[in-house]
Amino acid sequence: xxxxxxxxxxxxxxxxxxLLADLDGRRIGSGTAPGGxxxxxxxxxxxxxxxxxxxxxxxxxxxxxxxxxxxGMAGVGRLADPTVRGQFEAMWHRVGLRCAYQAIPDAxxxxxxxxxxxxxxxxxxxxxxxxxxxxxxxLGRIADGHGWLLGDLGxxxxxxxxxxxxxxxxxxxxxxxxxLVPRLLGELLGGVPDPGRDAVIAVVNAVRRDSPVALAxxxxxxxxxxxxxxxxxxxxxxxxxxHLLDAxxxxxxxxxxxxxxxxxxxxxxxxxxxxxxxxxAGAAQHWPDAEVTLASDGAAGAAWLAALSLPDxxxxxxxxxxLVSSG
Amino acid sequence: xxxxxxxxxxxxxxxxxxLLADLDGRRIGSGTAPGGxxxxxxxxxxxxxxxxxxxxxxxxxxxxxxxxxxxGMAGVGRLADPTVRGQFEAMWHRVGLRCAYQAIPDAxxxxxxxxxxxxxxxxxxxxxxxxxxxxxxxLGRIADGHGWLLGDLGxxxxxxxxxxxxxxxxxxxxxxxxxLVPRLLGELLGGVPDPGRDAVIAVVNAVRRDSPVALAxxxxxxxxxxxxxxxxxxxxxxxxxxHLLDAxxxxxxxxxxxxxxxxxxxxxxxxxxxxxxxxxAGAAQHWPDAEVTLASDGAAGAAWLAALSLPDxxxxxxxxxxLVSSG
Numbered sequence: 305x306x307x308x309x310x311x312x313x314x315x316x317x318x319x320x321x322x323l324l325a326d327l328d329g330r331r332i333g334s335g336t337a338p339g340g341x342x343x344x345x346x347x348x349x350x351x352x353x354x355x356x357x358x359x360x361x362x363x364x365x366x367x368x369x370x371x372x373x374x375x376g377m378a379g380v381g382r383l384a385d386p387t388v389r390g391q392f393e394a395m396w397h398r399v400g401l402r403c404a405y406q407a408i409p410d411a412x413x414x415x416x417x418x419x420x421x422x423x424x425x426x427x428x429x430x431x432x433x434x435x436x437x438x439x440x441x442x443l444g445r446i447a448d449g450h451g452w453l454l455g456d457l458g459x460x461x462x463x464x465x466x467x468x469x470x471x472x473x474x475x476x477x478x479x480x481x482x483x484l485v486p487r488l489l490g491e492l493l494g495g496v497p498d499p500g501r502d503a504v505i506a507v508v509n510a511v512r513r514d515s516p517v518a519l520a521x522x523x524x525x526x527x528x529x530x531x532x533x534x535x536x537x538x539x540x541x542x543x544x545x546x547h548l549l550d551a552x553x554x555x556x557x558x559x560x561x562x563x564x565x566x567x568x569x570x571x572x573x574x575x576x577x578x579x580x581x582x583x584x585a586g587a588a589q590h591w592p593d594a595e596v597t598l599a600s601d602g603a604a605g606a607a608w609l610a611a612l613s614l615p616d617x618x619x620x621x622x623x624x625x626x627l628v629s630s631g
Numbered sequence: 632x633x634x635x636x637x638x639x640x641x642x643x644x645x646x647x648x649x650l651l652a653d654l655d656g657r658r659i660g661s662g663t664a665p666g667g668x669x670x671x672x673x674x675x676x677x678x679x680x681x682x683x684x685x686x687x688x689x690x691x692x693x694x695x696x697x698x699x700x701x702x703g704m705a706g707v708g709r710l711a712d713p714t715v716r717g718q719f720e721a722m723w724h725r726v727g728l729r730c731a732y733q734a735i736p737d738a739x740x741x742x743x744x745x746x747x748x749x750x751x752x753x754x755x756x757x758x759x760x761x762x763x764x765x766x767x768x769x770l771g772r773i774a775d776g777h778g779w780l781l782g783d784l785g786x787x788x789x790x791x792x793x794x795x796x797x798x799x800x801x802x803x804x805x806x807x808x809x810x811l812v813p814r815l816l817g818e819l820l821g822g823v824p825d826p827g828r829d830a831v832i833a834v835v836n837a838v839r840r841d842s843p844v845a846l847a848x849x850x851x852x853x854x855x856x857x858x859x860x861x862x863x864x865x866x867x868x869x870x871x872x873x874h875l876l877d878a879x880x881x882x883x884x885x886x887x888x889x890x891x892x893x894x895x896x897x898x899x900x901x902x903x904x905x906x907x908x909x910x911x912a913g914a915a916q917h918w919p920d921a922e923v924t925l926a927s928d929g930a931a932g933a934a935w936l937a938a939l940s941l942p943d944x945x946x947x948x949x950x951x952x953x954l955v956s957s958g
Contacts, residue, residue, distance in 0.1 A: 381828075454835060472782065501770065505706075
């Protein structure tokens, strides 16, 4: 007798995760690989990473047993390009998959990884930042998510950039008494130079050596320094939290039923950072009737959505708690 | 009898200008070429452009007659690299120049292109933005000038980015009633799409097709739309002016003698844009005793500084007015 299986994929810019599960919520296999997002990477290389993660999850299982799959992906619109879609489907068949798949925005998967509810709102802050209203597992209104050049206010990139700005202002002679400046300069330059234009230029050049989005690597340092009581780092965190709550407030306004859940996702919000603590405090104040939950593994959220898409889906909330919460 | 000549170079990221003049302020030759800045371009290619501008200015003149030269350059620190300096000097000799040259920051040249005074302050807003205190033709305190990724608040880049942000917010459904949004979308996408996430992604992708700093190309559109009375564009201009006056105020504080001149430079400030009008109004209010002047041709400012560097310099202010003001 065949046991129908479902497959969930969470394909990001820095990692690709796949979960294979059965309808009792058992995790049959999982795989991870580098980023497989065709917006961030060249498509054929991106899908090599997805293939690697899929093969990891399917190892020892007949791929023909998979009956439903959900692919959560940032920049899912890239699959509208026939060439890109063709490359994805060729890879899909190469690993032996025969079932159809639904490609959906990563924000919808992140929401599903935090709640079994079909409606609510999502606030995600990792390298980037976005807030979204979710209606029946689909995207409603969106705020931000525009990328580091045009937005992502309050994101990890934003925190890192503000930290470097503080250091530059200090080096220009507008002295900042803060733990943050020496720590940041130590990490960026390997030491703390005397203030002056040469030091400013050294910082600007050191930042230019990496891609702009790599500024997100300083977000943990800002969080740690704020946690150590540094008022300058705390001010940056406070402004980030202001931006994030503003984005959440845009998608969660007076027309939103007050008990709709709010799911927090992304590396800045799902672990105990000062950003997460302050966002949760702000959310409790603004939306006291909402359940605020933390998103779990996106691949589990995607697998759960795949199960829901079956003609005769299993009980949603129970499967959700098995699959997602036990991750 | 030989007539001593001086040479001024203003080497930017997008254009290189050279002026050859005599000590009576006569313009003997001039040359222009694409950007020759070794920070923005590969050094040997950058100096090919400088060579082209030099050859234009020296055409028909014996280069041995040049007795002094000043090279104004953004990122002048690059010449501290022995390889880069060697490439520059090889080019210098290739065109037949035998005199020494002084390499100085472009901000000092821009200041000299606006006033014969040795001390004062400069506010420059073009693609980027910087404010600097000038003391005896040298850089003193500096505010901003950190480049588009880390600063340049109120610059042409900044104006363009804010305009795109306004359009994105509109397309996300936070309707903006403004002339700016349809004009910007028309220029960026060739038409005005219906609001929605697909349109947002189209805008983000269209911006990504060019380098980030190319967002400065929308600055004239923001200025024009503000001049047409659009309150949204006017609000962007007002915030830009706030940033620029803030930078000027940082380098021009209570310790600055109130009659020190303020030179305005850069494409946003030397022509009659709404930014320029508002900056001048703000400057008149904050620093009523300062003469506010507009920078003229940077190459003329550099040639004037070259004349000043001679052992027996000609009368500075008179030569300045001949060379710079008659440009």
